[in-house]
Structure formats: C-alpha cells, structure tokens
Amino acid sequence: MANSKIILATAGSGKTYCIAKHLNVNKKNLVITFTRQNVSNLKNEIIKRHERIPNGTQVITFSSFIYRWLLKPIEPILEVGEKKGIVTSGVEIIKEPPPQRIDGKVNYQYYKKDDYRHYIFNNKYYSSRMAALFTTQPKKVKKLIMERLYKFCDLIYFDELQDFMGEDFKILTSLLKDSKIEVIAVGDFYQHSVSKSNFTTNKPFKKSKEYITKDDYIKLFKGQADIDETLLNKSRRVPSVICDFIRNKLKINIGSVSEVDGHYELLTEKTQIMKILDSSEVVKLFYSNSGKYRCKPVINWGYSKGDTYQKSCIILTKTYENIFDEDFSCDHLTPVQINTLYVAMTRATHELYFIRESDFKKIKMRYL
Amino acid sequence: MYVKKLNIKGYKKFSDFTIDFNEHINVLIGENESGKSTILEAIDIVLNQKYFINSTGIFEQFFNLDNINKYRCDPRIENLPKIEIELFLSDSNEMDNAFFNGLHSSDDSELKSGILFSYKFDESYMEVFETMGMHQGDIFIPTDYYIAEWRTFAGHKYINKKLPLKNVLIDNSVRRNNLYDSYTKKVFNSSVDSQDKQTLSHQFKKSLTGFLNSNEQHLNIKEYTLGIDENKTILENILDLKSGGVSIQNKGKGKENLIKTEIALEINSDLILLEEPENHLSYLNTRKMIDGIQQKCDEVQMIITTHDPLIVSRLNLCNTLWINNGKCNSLKNIPDETANFFMKTDNTQLLNYILADKVIIVEGNSEYIMLPQLVKNTLNCVLDEEKIEVLSGGGITYSHYVELTNIINNSLLVVTDNDGDQERVKLIEEKNSKYAHSNKNILIKCSENIEEVTFEVCLYNKNKSKLENISSVKPKTKPEYKGKSYDKNLAYMLKNKTESALRITEEKLYKDKIVLPDYIKEGIEWLIQK
Numbered sequence: 068m069a070n071s072k073i074i075l076a077t078a079g080s081g082k083t084y085c086i087a088k089h090l091n092v093n094k095k096n097l098v099i100t101f102t103r104q105n106v107s108n109l110k111n112e113i114i115k116r117h118e119r120i121p122n123g124t125q126v127i128t129f130s131s132f133i134y135r136w137l138l139k140p141i142e143p144i145l146e147v148g149e150k151k152g153i154v155t156s157g158v159e160i161i162k163e164p165p166p167q168r169i170d171g172k173v174n175y176q177y178y179k180k181d182d183y184r185h186y187i188f189n190n191k192y193y194s195s196r197m198a199a200l201f202t203t204q205p206k207k208v209k210k211l212i213m214e215r216l217y218k219f220c221d222l223i224y225f226d227e228l229q230d231f232m233g234e235d236f237k238i239l240t241s242l243l244k245d246s247k248i249e250v251i252a253v254g255d256f257y258q259h260s261v262s263k264s265n266f267t268t269n270k271p272f273k274k275s276k277e278y279i280t281k282d283d284y285i286k287l288f289k290g291q292a293d294i295d296e297t298l299l300n301k302s303r304r305v306p307s308v309i310c311d312f313i314r315n316k317l318k319i320n321i322g323s324v325s326e327v328d329g330h331y332e333l334l335t336e337k338t339q340i341m342k343i344l345d346s347s348e349v350v351k352l353f354y355s356n357s358g359k360y361r362c363k364p365v366i367n368w369g370y371s372k373g374d375t376y377q378k379s380c381i382i383l384t385k386t387y388e389n390i391f392d393e394d395f396s397c398d399h400l401t402p403v404q405i406n407t408l409y410v411a412m413t414r415a416t417h418e419l420y421f422i423r424e425s426d427f428k429k430i431k432m433r434y435l
Numbered sequence: 436m437y438v439k440k441l442n443i444k445g446y447k448k449f450s451d452f453t454i455d456f457n458e459h460i461n462v463l464i465g466e467n468e469s470g471k472s473t474i475l476e477a478i479d480i481v482l483n484q485k486y487f488i489n490s491t492g493i494f495e496q497f498f499n500l501d502n503i504n505k506y507r508c509d510p511r512i513e514n515l516p517k518i519e520i521e522l523f524l525s526d527s528n529e530m531d532n533a534f535f536n537g538l539h540s541s542d543d544s545e546l547k548s549g550i551l552f553s554y555k556f557d558e559s560y561m562e563v564f565e566t567m568g569m570h571q572g573d574i575f576i577p578t579d580y581y582i583a584e585w586r587t588f589a590g591h592k593y594i595n596k597k598l599p600l601k602n603v604l605i606d607n608s609v610r611r612n613n614l615y616d617s618y619t620k621k622v623f624n625s626s627v628d629s630q631d632k633q634t635l636s637h638q639f640k641k642s643l644t645g646f647l648n649s650n651e652q653h654l655n656i657k658e659y660t661l662g663i664d665e666n667k668t669i670l671e672n673i674l675d676l677k678s679g680g681v682s683i684q685n686k687g688k689g690k691e692n693l694i695k696t697e698i699a700l701e702i703n704s705d706l707i708l709l710e711e712p713e714n715h716l717s718y719l720n721t722r723k724m725i726d727g728i729q730q731k732c733d734e735v736q737m738i739i740t741t742h743d744p745l746i747v748s749r750l751n752l753c754n755t756l757w758i759n760n761g762k763c764n765s766l767k768n769i770p771d772e773t774a775n776f777f778m779k780t781d782n783t784q785l786l787n788y789i790l791a792d793k794v795i796i797v798e799g800n801s802e803y804i805m806l807p808q809l810v811k812n813t814l815n816c817v818l819d820e821e822k823i824e825v826l827s828g829g830g831i832t833y834s835h836y837v838e839l840t841n842i843i844n845n846s847l848l849v850v851t852d853n854d855g856d857q858e859r860v861k862l863i864e865e866k867n868s869k870y871a872h873s874n875k876n877i878l879i880k881c882s883e884n885i886e887e888v889t890f891e892v893c894l895y896n897k898n899k900s901k902l903e904n905i906s907s908v909k910p911k912t913k914p915e916y917k918g919k920s921y922d923k924n925l926a927y928m929l930k931n932k933t934e935s936a937l938r939i940t941e942e943k944l945y946k947d948k949i950v951l952p953d954y955i956k957e958g959i960e961w962l963i964q965k
Contacts (some may be wrong), residue, residue, distance in 0.1 A: 095528075095529075106845075122530075122531070123529065123530040123531070125530065135589075136533070136898050138536030138591055139537070139589060139590040140533075140536060140538065140539070140546075140588075140589040141546075142537075142538065142590055143543040144538060144543070214546075215533075215537075215546055218546075219533035219536070276832050
C-alpha cells in the first residue's frame with residue numbers, strides 16, 4: 068500500500084469530478100472505469116479541467132486495461148490453459164464463453180480452465196475471462212506484468228469500485244497490496260450488484276449466502292488502503308428532501324449539498340398519474356422491460372446507473388407497495404433489492420414521482 | 436528516445452543483419468552496394484510505413500536473392516521468402532512508450548521497446564498455396580497472398596500516427612526520382628503541426644471553391660462543367676520549397692543539397708537520416724555542413740551514410756559503423772587519442788584505409804609513386820589486383836593506423852626508414868615479434884643496415900648498375916647530401932626525390948627494370964600471403 072486510498076461516495080456526489088480534480092498532470096495516470104460511456108464522461112470532465120487529456124494520462128475501460136496492460140504485451144510467456152505463448156488477434160466482444168452449467172445441467176460445450184479454449188475463441192480472448200486468465204498466471208509472469216506496469220504508470224484511478232467483483236476484485240486487491248503503485252478507487256458501496264449485465268459471481272459482496280455490510284466491505288481493505296468516507300458523502304445531484312426520504316426508508320446514509328428545492332410525491336390520482344406518464348420531460352423508471360411501455364423516455368432501474376435526469380418517475384414493484392407507509396421497513400429486503408431502488412431514486416435533480424404497482428396496473432394496458 | 440538497434444532479415448542485401456546505433460551520431464561507411472542506403476530505407480519502412488503500406492506495389496525486388504533462390508530450388512511453403520525488420524527503441528519510462536514495450540520481439544526474454552515489420556505469406560491462404568501447383572520452370576512467389584504488418588513489441592498494431600520518433604530522411608544521392616517532392620512534403624509534415632496543417636488544407640480547398648464559384652460562367656460548357664481534380668490538388672502534393680523566392684530545385688545541385696541539409700537540421704525532429712550529404716558539395720561547403728551537424732548532434736540522433744573521409748574523421752571515428760560483407764563493425768572502441776588525431780588532421784585517406792583489406796603505409800611520396808611499378812617488376816603482380824591499398828603516412832603517424840588495425844582487423848604493412856639509428860631497428864624488431872605473438876596482422880619493415888638511412892639509399896644500393904646515369908640530367912649535381920658525401924647519382928636522387936621517382940616510373944631506361952629493396956619485397960610477400 069503506497070498511499071492507496073479508497074473513497075466511498077454517495078450517488079451523485081461528483082466521483083467523476085473528483086477524479087478529474089485529483090489528477091496530477093505531472094504524473095503518469097491510468098484512469099479505469101467499466102463502461103465506454105463512463106470513459107467518455109471521465110474524458111469530458113478531464114478535458115473541462117485540463118483543456119485536454121494530459122500527456123501521460125490514459126482513460127480506458129477495465130477490460131481494455133486487462134488486455135492492453137496485463138495480457139497482450141507479455142503474450143509470448145503467458146500461460147493459457149495447457150498452452151503457452153499464444154499470440155492472439157484481440158478480444159472477442161460478441162460471443163460469450165459456454166458456461167459450465169445451463170439450468171443446472173452440465174454443459175458439454177464448456178471447456179475447463181486447463182484447456183486454452185476456456186479463455187480463447189477463434190484466436191481471441193473471451194472478454195469475460197481475461198481477468199481470470201491474469202489471476203491464474205504463475206508468480207513469475209505476474210511479477211513481470213506488474214514491473215512493466217510500474218515502469219509506465221505512477222497512479223491508477225478506479226471508478227465504480229463497487230462493480231469490481233470476482234476475478235476483477237482480485238486484480239484490484241492485488242494492485243492495492245502492491246507497494247510500488249498508488250491506487251485511488253472511488254465507488255458507492257450501495258450501488259453494488261446493480262448493473263447492466265448479469266453477474267456470474269457475487270464475491271466479495273456475498274459471504275456464505277449472506278450479503279456483507281458496508282463495515283464488512285471496509286474491513287476487506289484493511290491494511291491495504293486508507294478509507295475516506297467523508298470526502299464524497301454528500302450528493303450534489305439529489306435534493307436534500309429526497310436524501311432524507313432515502314435515509315428514512317432505505318437506511319442508506321446519504322447527505323445532500325444540492326441547492327435545489329427538490330420535491331417528491333406519491334401519485335395516486337389517475338389523472339395525475341397519466342399526466343406524468345405522458346410527459347416527455349419525465350424519465351419513467353421501470354424495474355424491468357421498460358422498453359415495452361409507450362411512455363417515453365423510459366429506462367430500467369438498474370440501467371439508469373450513472374445517469375442524471377431533472378425529473379423522474381419510479382413505477383414501484385410489489386416489494387415497495389407500502390414504502391410510503393409509516394411502518395415500512397426494509398429489514399427483510401436483500402441489498403440487491405434495496406440498492407436497485409436506491410439507484411433509481413438518486414437520478415433526479417429536481418422532481419421525483421412514485422407510482423404504486425397496484426395503481427399502475429389499472430392503466431397499464433394504455434401503455435403497452 | 437532513439438533507435439537503438441535494427442535487425443534486418445531477408446531484405447535486399449541482408450539475409451540476417453544486425454546493427455547497433457549510437458545515441459547521437461552514426462556514420463555509416465562501406466563500399467558501394469554494401470547496403471548503407473538499405474539500412475536507412477529499412478528504418479523508413481518500419482517507422483514511417485514506407486512502400487509496403489499500399490498492397491498493390493511490386494515487392495519482389497525487396498526480397499533477399501538467396502532466399503528467392505532457396506525457394507526456387509525447393510518451392511515449399513516454409514521456404515517462401517519473407518522480410519522482417521525489427522527496430523529497437525531506447526528505453527523510456529514515458530507512458531506513451533508502453534505502446535511499444537513488451538515481449539513481442541526477437542529478444543522475448545526481456546521487455547523491450549520497438550516495432551516489428553513483417554512481409555510474409557498470409558497463412559490463411561495455405562490451401563490456396565497448396566492448390567497452386569508449382570512446377571519446375573514456372574515457379575513464382577505468390578505475393579498476391581502476402582501480408583505486410585507492423586506491430587509494436589507490446590503486440591499492438593502500429594500505425595505511423597503513433598510515430599515514436601519524428602524523423603526526416605534526406606536523400607542527396609541521385610538514384611531516386613522525385614525525391615525533391617517527397618522531401619518538401621516531409622518538411623511540411625514535420626515542421627507544421629497537424630492542426631495548422633488541417634487549417635491550411637481547409638483554407639486551400641475553400642479558396643479553390645471560391646475560384647470555381649466566381650468563374651462559374653466561364654467554366655460551363657454546354658451541359659458540362661469544368662471542375663478541379665481533387666486528387667491533383669492535395670495541398671502537400673503541390674508545395675514547393677523556396678529560398679529567397681527561388682525554388683531550391685533551381686538553385687543547382689550543390690546549393691539544393693546544402694539547403695536541404697540545413698533545413699533538416701532546423702526541423703524539430705528526433706531522428707535525421709542523411710544520405711551522402713557530401714554529394715555535389717565543395718570542400719568548404721562540406722565543412723560548413725559538418726559544422727551544422729556537430730552543433731545539432733547533442734539533441735538528436737543522426738544516421739549518415741557517406742563516402743567522404745572528411746565526414747568520417749570530423750564526426751569522430753568512434754561514431755563510425757562500417758558495413759562490410761553483410762555485417763556491421765563499430766569503430767567505437769578506437770582510443771580517443773587516435774580518434775582525435777584523425778579528427779584534427781582531416782585525413783583524406785582514412786576511408787580508403789578502413790575499407791581496404793590490406794594496406795601498405797609508406798614513408799613518403801617517392802615510395803608512394805614508385806611502389807606499384809616496382810612491385811610489378813619484382814614480384815610480377817599488380818597491387819590493385821591483390822587488393823592492396825598504398826597510403827602515404829608521412830612520418831610517425833603510423834602508430835594511429837596500428838590502433839585502427841587493432842579494431843578493424845585488416846592487414847597492415849608499414850614501410851619506414853631506419854634513420855641510421857640502430858636503436859630504432861631494434862625497437863621495430865621488438866614490435867614485430869609482439870604483433871606476431873598476439874596474432875596481429877601488422878608488420879613494420881625497414882632496412883636492417885643502418886648505413887641505408889632512407890628509401891632512396893636502399894633503392895640505389897639494390898639497383899646500382901641500372902641507375903649509374905640517372906644524374907646526367909643535372910650534370911652539376913654535387914656528390915653530397917646534407918653535408919655527407921654520396922655517389923653523384925644517389926645524391927641526385929636524394930636531392931630530387933619526387934622528380935627521380937617520377938622518372939623511374941616513366942622513363943624506358945628504368946621503368947621495367949628497377950626492383951624493390953629486399954626489406955620491402957619481404958614485406959609485400961608477407962602481405963600478399965595474408
């Protein structure tokens with residue numbers, strides 16, 4: 068751990084802004100995030116602040132990082148299953164590897180880890196198995212990869228820390244453990260397990276069938292990095308009334324520094340409901356299959372991660388039918404259920420509306 | 436960053452060639468056709484993606500002949516000729532350098548930075564090849580199925596937009612057509628930054644459109660309109676480099692050359708490739724140009740091919756890379772003192788000395804003039820045919836040549852005077868036995884008789900009867916030289932060294948008759964055997 072730091076942030080607290088601000092143009096920086104959308108968000112924010120992407124700073128996706136920095140340059144000694152030194156022609160981005168099991172049944176098209184075809188298809192790496200390929204390398208190979216990394220890079224920024232799971236998380240911790248490189252990771256614990264794609268693992272967020280708490284999560288980094296929980300604990304996006312509501316209902320500690328006099332309400336009147344659903348200024352957030360509803364703009368709760376809207380309207384699920392009741396409690400809910408709604412609730416800068424599932428059902432047909 | 440090393444496999448002259456470069460100045464020397472220009476060309480191919488970037492070219496001319504023959508004798512897929520050029524860059528911790536750094540090089544045990552160019556049969560056409568059915572007599576190289584590829588040592592595809600070293604190639608040899616245009620283009624591309632270039636190009640197109648619009652009525656012919664061929668009006672293709680309002684094309688070869696080199700030195704580049712910069716330049720202009728190079732040499736890397744001994748000596752012998760028989764020999768281990776000596780003396784024979792396998796250094800002009808003829812008379816052979824180069828050493832400087840021979844491993848015979856000094860004769864004997872002991876091909880010869888003070892005395896003694904009338908052209912010659920009495924004829928020879936040497940090699944009376952003194956004869960016999 069060389070001054071490595073983990074900054075736990077809340078939704079809309081300016082993670083991207085914080086990274087752009089922290090960037091030292093005299094150092095060699097790698098800025099890593101998960102999606103291409105976030106790459107361009109980060110690039111824009113950096114350009115806003117420094118006029119251009121400074122020489123010696125690269126903003127790339129995590130899979131691009133694994134491919135370009137960890138695997139490709141040392142391919143001649145890379146051990147891929149039973150083979151060594153395969154020179155590939157890139158990353159397979161369309162085809163997913165055949166899974167070990169399909170619906171609980173053994174899949175005969177699955178290749179085990181000791182077969183190079185576990186990792187490679189048509190001379191290209193399966194994107195989703197590149198991280199595992201790195202973590203299975205012998206010590207000697209890893210050491211060389213790391214030495215190369217230190218040579219060209221002083222500081223690595225990780226955005227969306229909470230999205231590092233499974234093998235990705237292993238790579239993150241091995242970089243944190245290393246004393247030769249400084250790592251700064253920023254993320255919102257309460258947005259874990261909310262993502263645009265399906266996960267094949269829920270490590271480290273689930274431990275022996277139980278989800279871990281934020282405190283447990285912090286303990287994972289003990290001795291590896293300093294934890295900063297205050298720098299980004301206030302949301303710039305979400306108005307304080309909505310933050311209060313979230314704290315109250317979902318027990319997630321989020322503060323606000325927004326100066327907007329925000330507003331949230333539960334819509335029960337049919338005419339009111341339809342007025343909002345018909346408004347093109349309000350983004351409608353459905354739990355799933357939002358695409359089938361004719362009340363654009365629409366999006367799924369999970370897919371809205373990272374977005375900012377002025378006004379939004381959440382169509383609640385059965386689970387949250389009673390969220391406006393005095394005695395509502397989220398104690399029996401899983402973090403996945405809570406986090407997904409948390410993401411949906413933290414998108415709006417001004418107005419947030421809710422519609423109960425039972426109320427929506429009555430007019431659902433009009434929007435199909 | 437600079438070019439550290441180049442490996443060339445299967446390209447033109449070189450079947451397998453390696454050259455290590457110095458960080459700053461590199462002077463490439465070698466006989467004609469030894470491959471000096473090929474080295475510059477190879478750098479151009481790797482860095483700037485020259486030639487092979489268009490798949491339509493005819494590239495057979497680039498293959499190594501041995502490789503072509505090997506394939507013709509045995510047309511198997513493994514024997515298909517291929518080209519690999521590998522360019523190693525110096526180490527750098529800059530983040531941009533990561534793009535070039537990895538294990539995808541011929542030295543795959545260590546992380547290195549560089550680019551590999553390859554031109555070879557695309558193996559995905561393996562089946563096509565197998566069905567081509569080569570028959571003896573019509574064997575051809577299926578270059579239609581060849582693929583040219585540039586990859587960095589990190590395994591990434593290289594395109595010249597990622598150029599690690601800004602470079603400029605100035606070709607002053609006359610072999611290539613239209614080098615002038617490409618030179619202007621190069622100057623434009625490396626001195627104007629890319630944003631300005633876009634603006635200029637845009638402005639140019641805009642004014643062309645303006646021209647078309649304002650002359651619309653004249654350009655309309657019935658149902659046709661006259662437009663402008665966009666392919667012919669690309670700005671960088673029609674630029675012309677001018678100096679004082681005159682195109683440097685029209686300034687005479689020498690001036691053009693000087694200007695081009697000067698501009699190259701001014702351009703902000705990391706690497707300057709200069710091909711025979713001395714061409715068409717006078718001695719003074721060559722010196723002016725060398726001064727320019729010396730001023731610049733701390734900032735950039737320069738690779739210069741030359742046939743000019745002045746350039747070799749002035750730019751420090753240690754920076755010389757000698758290309759010979761498909762190999763590169765660096766002279767970097769030459770002692771500073773020797774390098775300094777040649778740097779100061781503008782030695783015009785230096786290049787001949789390095790390029791020759793066998794060299795005789797003689798004391799003065801008279802030996803230099805007579806030696807070829809005397810060898811013919813004595814040993815019945817011709818020095819040129821034996822590939823022996825004769826240089827006039829002029830005094831004690833042969834010690835510096837001995838240092839050179841230690842490095843370049845040619846054979847050296849030094850013919851010198853004993854100056855009437857027994858000590859000197861003894862010293863020379865000691866040196867010779869030292870050279871023989873350490874297997875050095877160096878021999879110093881002088882007359883062992885200390886009465887025979889100089890070459891003329893030895894020559895006279897050996898050919899007394901044939902030279903008994905040589906002084907007759909100057910009957911008043913006194914039989915003495917420098918206060919010592921000699922035979923009249925010998926006194927004439929000592930007093931008129933050059934004149935008598937010329938007469939001996941030209942006049943019928945002497946030309947085919949005069950023979951070498953024994954010590955020289957022995958020396959040359961030794962040298963021929965080497």
